[in-house]
């Protein structure tokens with residue numbers, strides 16, 4: 001369930017309390033707590049960050065600082081399928097950008113927008129996925145797709161479009 005811009009529901013607070021308790025409300029566990037919160041919502045809602053700061057006795061600025069410092073965290077909603085197209089050197093020279101453009105076109109993203117309105121897909125480039133020998137590489141959630149082409153990616157996306165969001 002994704003938090004809204006309104007205050008958190010009691011159910012959402014209970015979910016956050018469960019996470020905070022799991023990590024003993026310890027300040028040194030802030031990153032782990034934020035990772036769990038992001039797993040829960042697929043991003044870090046502002047209201048959840050504020051709640052965490054109060055419960056962990058941290059300033060909102062310090063919690064937001066951590067949330068914005070690490071690229072693994074997002075303050076904006078992400079799609080169910082997070083597509084990362086590697087555009088490191090090895091992938092770039094083997095055609096990652098045409099694959100990236102084909103993915104964006106297929107899912108209906110234009111310009112700088114990275115997440116579809118239906119929250120099915122987020123599409124971003126990354127600098128290296130550590131599998132340069134398999135270039136060009138695309139990662140969707142935790143699954144690696146090696147030696148991708150635009151046509152092969154279209155087939156993958158057709159399957160993902162059949163799944164519930």
Ligand code: FES
Pocket residue numbers: 086087088089090091092127128129130131132133135136137
């Ligand atoms: S450059 Fe793409 S995996 Fe390394």
